[in-house]
Amino acid sequence: MEKSVLIEVKNxxxxxxxxxxAKxxxxNREMALLLQKTLDDCIRNDEVRALVLxxxxxxxxxxxDLGEVTNTDQNPGFKKILEEHYNPIITRIRNIEKPVIAAVNGVAAGAGANIALACDIVVASERASFIQAFSKIGLIPDSAGTFFLPRLIGFQRASALAMLxxxxxxxxxxxxxxxxTYYSSETFDLEVDKLARQLxxxxxxxLAFTKKALNKSMQNSLEEQLALESEYQIASxxxxxxxxxxxxxxEKRKPVFKGE
Known part of the structure; x- marks a missing residue:
């Protein structure tokens, strides 16, 4: 049986x-836990300098997968789903000291949309779409949707999309x-690969210091952020x-960076 999360490392x-x-x-629980393990493997792998989801x-x-939550024998319950599935995925994406690209090739709905929006750079195929589908079944946005969406598009739009x-x-x-940005469906894979190799x-x-500084900017005051920039710039x-x-x-040549 093929794994629910695949990984290939190249360049x-x-x-x-x-x-x-097919779904x-x-x-489901198996895929959520396997994605966490895969992200952990990328954190530890020095060969990996960028990720594409x-x-x-x-x-x-x-x-x-609503089939899992409506199955009385397999339903893990929302507490476990959030605390053991989605929240750890979001924190890994934000804390991994490597850029993470979400390459959205088609529909991204519910937690799928918000996991994408938690990534450092989100690109999409022109045939992709994003849906805060929670309200349609009587739920609220999770997977940091209420955190990132208003910061990305503003309070009014985020409120409307979350409710409607x-x-x-x-x-x-x-x-x-x-x-x-978005790309044509014909060039999507090539453009994603080009962007990932560039990063x-x-x-x-x-890039890791930049990511950490952006994370901190979500709650820091101006003075705290200026101090943090100084710290990270000196370290860089x-x-x-x-x-x-x-x-x-x-020397007027192209630099060859080694991530060191």
């Missing part, structure tokens, strides 16, 4: 694929600032990649 990029296409890559088949991820559950296509998602060739430690200036970047600039 210093970990391509992580949600692999339940539109909706999460994608879905197999027509969908990115349809959120929770409207479908947002890739073009509109880019326009409102929900995602970075994997950049100064990894500086001690890296070999900084020395390489400056040397390459002076």
């Amino acid at each position: 210093s990029v970990a391509y992580i694929k949600l692999n339940r296409p 539109f890559n909706s999460f 994608m879905g197999e088949g027509k969908a990115f991820c349809a959120g929770q 559950g409207d479908k947002v296509d890739a073009i509109e998602a880019e326009r409102m600032g929900m995602i970075y 994997a060739q950049m100064p990894t430690k500086a 200036a001690q890296t070999l990649d900084y020395k390489e970047g400056v040397t390459a600039f002076v």
Whole structure:
């Protein structure tokens, strides 16, 4: 039986694929726990300098597999689903000191949409869509949807999308600032690969400090953020990649960063 999460590492990029296409890559317990393990493996693997999260088949991820929560024998309950499945996935994505791209190839609904929005860079195929589907079944947005969505698109739009559950296509998602950009379905895979390889060739430690600073900016005051920037900038200036970047600039050549 094929695994519900697949991973391939090439050119210093970990391509992580949600692999339940018959269920539109909706999460069950097995897939949620396996994704956590896969992210942990990427944290420990020094070869990996960037990650891409994608879905197999027509969908990115349809959120929770409702068949699991309506099965009286297998239903783990919402407390376990949130505390053991989705919340640990979100915290891993935000805390991993490597850039994470969400490559949204199709529908991203419910927790699937919010896991994508928690990534560092979200790109989508023109045929993709994003749906805060929770209200349609009497639930609230989880997987940090109430945290990231208003910060990305503003309170009013986030409130409307969370309550109404409207479908947002890739073009509109880019326009409102929900995602970075979208690509044609024909060039999507090539563009995602190009972006991922670009990130994997950049100064990894500086990107990690950038990510940590952005995380802290969610609650820091201006003074606290300025102090943090100073701390991280001083640390970045001690890296070999900084020395390489400056040397390459002076020598008028392209830098070769090693993530050190």
